[in-house]
Amino acid sequence: MTQLSSHKANALTGRLRVPGDKSISHRSLIMGTLALGESRISGLLEGEDVLDTAKAMRALGADIRRDEAGDWRVIGVGVGGLCQPDTALDMGNSGTGARLVMGLVATTPHSVTFTGDASLSSRPMKRVTDPLTKFGASFHGAKDMTLPLTVSGIEDPLPIEYEVPVASAQVKSAILLAALNTPGKTTVIEKTPTRDHTERMFEHFGVEIAITPHGKNTAITVTGQPELTARDMVVPTDPSSAAFPTIAALITPGSDILIENVGMNPSRTGIYTTLQEMGGDVSFVNERLECGESVADIRVRYSPLNGVTVPQDRAPSMIDEYPILCIAASFATGETVMRGLEELRVKESDRISVMVAGLQAAGVQVVEHDDGMTITGQTSIPGGALVKTHLDHRIAMSFLTLGMASDQPVTVDDGRVIETSFPGFRDLMNGLGAHITDQIKDPA
Structure with a gap:
């Protein structure tokens, strides 16, 4: 088991490309x-x-x-x-x-x-x-x-x-x-x-x-029963993975990053619509089509955020991004309400209860609902928590993102699970200016 700790970061800057979708x-x-x-x-x-x-x-x-x-x-x-x-x-x-x-x-x-x-x-x-x-x-x-x-x-x-x-x-x-x-x-x-x-x-x-x-x-x-002929395919980078550096930049003062070649399929972009509604400086450049999929580069700059009520019918287009949205909501002025998320109970973990427990441990004001949660944002998050990931890669990356802007470091109990979806996450984020370190290495 490898614990990872994320410390308060300076401004995140630079160009990056996250892994494929x-x-x-x-x-x-x-x-x-x-x-x-x-x-x-x-x-x-x-x-x-x-x-x-x-x-x-x-x-x-x-x-x-x-x-x-x-x-x-x-x-x-x-x-x-x-x-x-x-x-x-x-x-x-x-x-x-x-x-x-x-x-x-x-x-x-x-x-x-x-x-x-x-x-x-x-x-x-x-x-x-x-x-x-x-x-x-x-x-x-x-x-x-x-x-x-x-x-x-x-x-x-x-x-x-x-x-x-x-x-x-x-x-x-x-x-x-x-x-x-x-x-x-x-x-x-x-x-x-x-x-x-x-x-x-x-x-x-x-x-x-x-x-x-x-x-x-x-x-x-x-x-049914077509005869299919081989085709070449170009996989755009993953909008779910891109959400982590996007929100890290939005909550870390002075940040300005460009994320290249991100898939912009309309059924996947609810998180970016929501962040824009919260006041996030998120824009899309170099928009194009590749193998039938919309692709763009995403420019993100630090922004003061405001709480919103996320429309329930938007959930299918951002169901995997609610854990990282919780981190943006933690720093937003006012309440962010997220409902209609029953599917999160049967993901890699029960993402509602696991996020609520981790947020509370880090000093965030959050109320759990059967189908979601309500977060009251704060200008300062204490941090200082050891968060149980329950073998969930998105939980791990979300709380490492929280640690980039909280007062004290945030530690996750097992960083190895991140490799399931975002190999190289720590090195990529540290290359932008984050400070994620090994806390404990235990071969058991």
């Missing part, structure tokens, strides 16, 4: 596996979560390797060409990887066991397994469908129409991936729009996909 990285490896020929991926996030998905795709038959230039090459097996893996697929800490790959194998004639670390093994999979059983797949494991879990795929799947009961891009994407090896048309109905990387990736690879109104909702229809 995690959501797009997972999907690029999966789609490359389902295409015939060699797909090249540049900018892939080389964090543990994505590398575990790469291992899973190799076990299912793909030839995946990193070349000397740092690009990744995937020789796929085609839709319907997945192999029976010799061993269980260890998905590490990645809920996204586990749920997407479950969808992928549910409509194959294979039996696949999924395992993961302690954090992943505590997370419910039922919201994915329920719709996948409608194709004809079956699942064997604990009653609450936690890992380890075995998927018995169906050789002759049936197309389905499924209305997603809660806003979840992972559930939607698992169904869409299952639909690829299912004859006929499968439709997913969304009440609330969620991130649409899967739909954009399908279009990039030539999948027949239609997105149409369905009353007040949206219907996404996929025609």
Whole structure:
């Protein structure tokens, strides 16, 4: 276990590039596996979560390797060409990887066991397994469908129409991936729009996909069993990862940074809209399109912030960013109200209760709700806390960001978990002017 301590920083300045987008990285490896020929991926996030998905795709038959230039090459097996893996697929800490790959194998004639670390093994999979059983797949494991879990795929799947009961891009994407090896048309109905990387990736690879109104909702229809041809992919940098240096700069006096090549998919930018509403000096330059995804550079300068009530319908576009938004809210004048966040209870940790406990330990005024929290900002945060991360990378990075502007250092109990999504986080932030140090190194 490695404890990391974050000390009060001077102004953060400079240009930086955060790692590749995690959501797009997972999907690029999966789609490359389902295409015939060699797909090249540049900018892939080389964090543990994505590398575990790469291992899973190799076990299912793909030839995946990193070349000397740092690009990744995937020789796929085609839709319907997945192999029976010799061993269980260890998905590490990645809920996204586990749920997407479950969808992928549910409509194959294979039996696949999924395992993961302690954090992943505590997370419910039922919201994915329920719709996948409608194709004809079956699942064997604990009653609450936690890992380890075995998927018995169906050789002759049936197309389905499924209305997603809660806003979840992972559930939607698992169904869409299952639909690829299912004859006929499968439709997913969304009440609330969620991130649409899967739909954009399908279009990039030539999948027949239609997105149409369905009353007040949206219907996404996929025609199954296409023959996909390899495509090159460029992964933009991750807007979720970019939120950490963005908020660090906003709360650290004198800061002025430029974050390059950030994905600006409209389904992912709620955090930046919210920060602008709080008075944050956040602007976008060099806006462009790459592989169907909007990309821009983000200029961020220190700004006094004001509390806001975040609209509940914005939650799907920033669900992963609420932990770091809590840090911005801690320094904002007035109250910041965040509600409609029930999904945070079933992330890598119960992010609502874990954030509340850490904030209170650091001297922040916060009230916990069943579906969120209310934070009353202060001009000065005492800090001086040791925060339990519960093996959650976003909790760790959020509290290290808090320590950059609090009176006393903030320490997280395990900094190693950051590698799952943001390898090099400490060095990158220290290069801007932060002061994050090892506190204790204990091999146990």
